[in-house]
Each structure stands twice: as C-alpha cells, then as structure tokens.
Amino acid sequence: MHARADQRIRVTLTLNSRERSGYAEPRTQLCDFLRHELGATGTHVGCEHGVCGACTVRVDGRASRSCLMLAVQAEGRRLDTVESLAGEEGLSDLQQAFRRHHALQCGFCTAGILMSCEEFLERVADPSEAQVRDMLSGHLCRCTGYTGMVQAVLDVARTRREATVPDSQQENNDV
Amino acid sequence: MKPAAFDYWRPSSRREACELLHEHGDEARLIAGGQSLMAVLNMRLAQPKHLVDIAGIEDLHYIERRDDHLAVGAGVTQAELLQYPGLAEAVPLLALAMTWIGHWQTRNRGTVCGSIAHADPSAELPLCLATLGGQVVLENRRGKSRRVMAEDFFQGVLTTDRRQDELITEVRFPLARPGAEYRFREVAMRHGDFAIVALAAVIDSNRVTLGVGGVADRPVSRELARHDDPSEALNALAWSLGAEDDAHATAAYRRQLIRELGRELIAGGPSDEENAHARQG
Known part of the structure; x- marks a missing residue:
C-alpha cells in the first residue's frame, strides 16, 4: 500500500463499537483524525510527543498514545475513547469513582487516564498501589495530583472483584 | 507539533x-x-x-525459545515480550529491565527490535542485548540475512551497523546460564524517563559482566574479575566511558553512580526489590 504525501486517503476503523471512516493525509496523527475528522473531541491533545498521556486511547484494547500513531496506522483497528465509558445509565463505575475520590479538577488529562485505567483493570484484577502508580506514571496531571486517582482505581478494582465472586462462594462467606 | x-x-x-x-x-x-x-x-x-x-508484514510477529537463545521478531511489542510466559526464567535480565522502558502505555506499542534499531545509548533493551552478548539479525533486499553481535551493532548515538537496504527481522537474547545471577539498576529523573545511568550485571562464580547504559555513546559491556572489593575496577570503568555533563547530570555524578550502583549491584541485596515493584508488565 502506498499513499502520496499530499493524498487524503480513506481510513475506516471501529470507534467505540461503531464503524466510522474519514480522510487523512499520511502525516495526520490519530488524535487529530479522531477530533477533526470524526468529531470525537473527548480525546484531548497535550504535548504531541508522547510524554503527557492526555491523548491516550485504546487501540485493539491496548492503551496507546494517539499522538504517537498515524491515522493510517489505525486502519481496520478497534478504537475505544473516553466517549465509550458512560452508558445510558450514566457514568461508568470508574468515572463515578474518579468523581467520588476527587481524582480530577480541570479534567484535561482525565480522558486519557481513564482509558489507561480501563485496560489496567482488565489486565490486573487485584493491583497493588505500586502497580497503580506505575501505570499512572505514564500520565501527567498538573492540578490534582495522583492520590485520588490511585484511590479510585483501587476502589473500582475491589468493587469489580467483589461483583465477580461466584454465588456459591458468597454463601460460604456468609456462613 | x-x-x-x-x-x-x-x-x-x-x-x-x-x-x-x-x-x-x-x-x-x-x-x-x-x-x-x-x-x-x-x-x-x-x-x-x-x-x-512494517506493521503489514505478517511473519515478523513471533517469540521463539530456541536451543540457546530467545528470538524476538520485529513485530513484537515490548508489552508482549514482558507478558511472554517464562520470560523471567528464560532471560531474567529482560524481566528485570523492561519495566523501566518508558511507560505501560508506550510499551503497548513500542517494539523490541525498534528500540534496538533506534540505538539510544540510554535505552534499556540495547543495554540488555549488549550485556548478554546477544545478536541482531538483518535481512536485505536480496533476501540474504546476516547476524551481528550486539557489540558490533551499536556504533554510536542512534547509529548502528544496519545498512541502507536492511531490515532488522529479529533479535536474539541468550538464555539464562545455569548458576548465573542477573541484576539491573537504573537511575532516572523519574521512573520511565531516560536513564542517567543504567547498569545490568551477569554474576557468575568467578566473574562479573557489567553493562553500562546512559554514559558512553552506546551501551558498553565489560568483564570484571570477581574480587572481594570491586572498587578499583569500577572506578577504572567509570573513567573509561568518557562521561559528559549534560542537562540531566554531570559527568562526575555519572561516574559516582557507576561506582556506587556497581558496588551495590555486584554485592546484591535488597536493592533488587525496588526493581521488582512494577513487575506486572
């Protein structure tokens, strides 16, 4: 496959479970494609060189910086952004925990942080605080600090673990 | 931008x-x-x-444990290698060092061979490859492949032995030697930042192979005889690397880190615990 530098080529991907397509030059970053071409402005763009983590989205499930990826590289891939989290019944458990624990103030970095936390919680069911802090070290937050975020992630991990305990085990616990 | x-x-x-x-x-x-x-x-x-x-090239996506090495294809991400079952037993140094590469989010996309190809003198993977005496496999447009030892491959800051029409198809990390111990330490401004000094060690009963990253223009690996007191050998090593002052640290500080961390690393002890804090991959 070859795309000329001045050519706008069609990129089709699955964004938050819906097939979407738009046009991008080869040099267009994925974050700009999401925001400017697909109108998905939930993803924020910070440093544009992979340091701050604000633009983190999930690519085929993996939390990745969308400024360090080209739109053309996302062809055919599954993308999940912060817009995927809240459902009809309101904010997701993770979003509610962030609110409860005061894990955000201005919210600029939050869109990316939530996507990292989602992947992390899927892969590490029972994380230690050190593990959560290591995962969060890929993000910069300049107003809140990280304590509330750490508490929120640990809180959600606990709640999700409790929710997945099989019925039989719960009965045993009651005894 | x-x-x-x-x-x-x-x-x-x-x-x-x-x-x-x-x-x-x-x-x-x-x-x-x-x-x-x-x-x-x-x-x-x-x-x-x-x-x-190279994302469209299918046959670069493999991790293979062979007789004496672990082969990692050019399509494999750092996260995938970290999650490879048995990594800590096959190539213990990688399991120790790789959690220091960037962050969870960059390891999800960054490839193992890409880091070797980039040849940043402070990067962890080139340091591991150099310390273990691994190899880089390159292929050219005629389909001919050649293997290059790590010490010949890294030639300077962001400079390697790769020729213009060559692609790195695979890197080979030697498997753990029975009885050898593997250790890793790094000092950076923050976890995930570029290393000011990174040290990797392979400790055998009578000798120590010590790799140093972040100081010279490439990762450097030296063999030291295993004395009771390695201070002199470490001091000589520290002075031999041409450390320079830069925005992050002075040359004197880098030499001091090599001496102090080197001593700790060779002695072993609780410092390895610090490295283990983020082993979830």
Whole structure:
C-alpha cells in the first residue's frame, strides 16, 4: 500500500463499537483524525510527543498514545475513547469513582487516564498501589495530583472483584 | 507539533520493505511501533520523505525459545515480550529491565527490535542485548540475512551497523546460564524517563559482566574479575566511558553512580526489590 504525501486517503476503523471512516493525509496523527475528522473531541491533545498521556486511547484494547500513531496506522483497528465509558445509565463505575475520590479538577488529562485505567483493570484484577502508580506514571496531571486517582482505581478494582465472586462462594462467606 | 509531509508505504513482505529502503535511501525511515520515531517526526527533528511501516508484514510477529537463545521478531511489542510466559526464567535480565522502558502505555506499542534499531545509548533493551552478548539479525533486499553481535551493532548515538537496504527481522537474547545471577539498576529523573545511568550485571562464580547504559555513546559491556572489593575496577570503568555533563547530570555524578550502583549491584541485596515493584508488565 502506498499513499502520496499530499493524498487524503480513506481510513475506516471501529470507534467505540461503531464503524466510522474519514480522510487523512499520511502525516495526520490519530488524535487529530479522531477530533477533526470524526468529531470525537473527548480525546484531548497535550504535548504531541508522547510524554503527557492526555491523548491516550485504546487501540485493539491496548492503551496507546494517539499522538504517537498515524491515522493510517489505525486502519481496520478497534478504537475505544473516553466517549465509550458512560452508558445510558450514566457514568461508568470508574468515572463515578474518579468523581467520588476527587481524582480530577480541570479534567484535561482525565480522558486519557481513564482509558489507561480501563485496560489496567482488565489486565490486573487485584493491583497493588505500586502497580497503580506505575501505570499512572505514564500520565501527567498538573492540578490534582495522583492520590485520588490511585484511590479510585483501587476502589473500582475491589468493587469489580467483589461483583465477580461466584454465588456459591458468597454463601460460604456468609456462613 | 505535526510531522512534515511524507509518503506512507505499508509493504506486505520483508523483500518489498527492503526494496523501498534501497530505492529511497536516506530519505526513507522505517516505522514499527513508532514510540521513538513519532516523537522525533512530530518535533520535526527528522523529516523523511518516505515512511515505511512494517506493521503489514505478517511473519515478523513471533517469540521463539530456541536451543540457546530467545528470538524476538520485529513485530513484537515490548508489552508482549514482558507478558511472554517464562520470560523471567528464560532471560531474567529482560524481566528485570523492561519495566523501566518508558511507560505501560508506550510499551503497548513500542517494539523490541525498534528500540534496538533506534540505538539510544540510554535505552534499556540495547543495554540488555549488549550485556548478554546477544545478536541482531538483518535481512536485505536480496533476501540474504546476516547476524551481528550486539557489540558490533551499536556504533554510536542512534547509529548502528544496519545498512541502507536492511531490515532488522529479529533479535536474539541468550538464555539464562545455569548458576548465573542477573541484576539491573537504573537511575532516572523519574521512573520511565531516560536513564542517567543504567547498569545490568551477569554474576557468575568467578566473574562479573557489567553493562553500562546512559554514559558512553552506546551501551558498553565489560568483564570484571570477581574480587572481594570491586572498587578499583569500577572506578577504572567509570573513567573509561568518557562521561559528559549534560542537562540531566554531570559527568562526575555519572561516574559516582557507576561506582556506587556497581558496588551495590555486584554485592546484591535488597536493592533488587525496588526493581521488582512494577513487575506486572
């Protein structure tokens, strides 16, 4: 496959479970494609060189910086952004925990942080605080600090673990 | 910033990728995970006319444990290698060092071979490859492949022995030697930042192989006899690397880190625990 530098080529991907397509030059970053071409402005763009983590989205499930990826590289891939989290019944458990624990103030970095936390919680069911802090070290937050975020992630991990305990085990616990 | 304009190529075979590299020479750059290159492009520190993406080449995506080494194909991400079952037993140094590479989010896309190809003197993977005496496998447009020892491959800051029409197809990390111990320490401004000094050690009963990253223009590996007191050998090593002052640290501080961390690393002890804190991959 070859795309000329001045050519706008069609990129089709699955964004938050819906097939979407738009046009991008080869040099267009994925974050700009999401925001400017697909109108998905939930993803924020910070440093544009992979340091701050604000633009983190999930690519085929993996939390990745969308400024360090080209739109053309996302062809055919599954993308999940912060817009995927809240459902009809309101904010997701993770979003509610962030609110409860005061894990955000201005919210600029939050869109990316939530996507990292989602992947992390899927892969590490029972994380230690050190593990959560290591995962969060890929993000910069300049107003809140990280304590509330750490508490929120640990809180959600606990709640999700409790929710997945099989019925039989719960009965045993009651005894 | 945004990258300068380039043509984008996504070849479907190694041969095709090598042909493109040959045809466009200096004006072409390879991209795999892009976790180093994209930042460089965004800041326009590099403005290649052609970007050759190897993501479409299927047969580069493998991790194989062979007789004496672990082979990692050019399509494998750092996160995938970290999650490879038995990594800590097969190549313990990688399990220790790789959690220091960037962050969870960059390891998800950054490739193992990409880091070797980038050859940043402070990067962890080149240091591991050099310390273990691993090899880089390159293939050219005629389909001929050659193997290069790590010590010959790294030639300076972001400079390697790769020829213009060659693609790194695989890197080979020697498997753990029975009885040897593997240790790793790093000092950076923050966890995930570029190393000011990174040290990797292979400790046998009568000798120590010590690798140093972040100081010279490439990772350097030296063998030290195992004395009761390694201070003199470490001091000589520290002075031999041509440390320089930069924005992050002075040359004197780097030499001091080599001496102090080197001593700790060779002695062993609780410091390894600190490294283990983030072993979830």
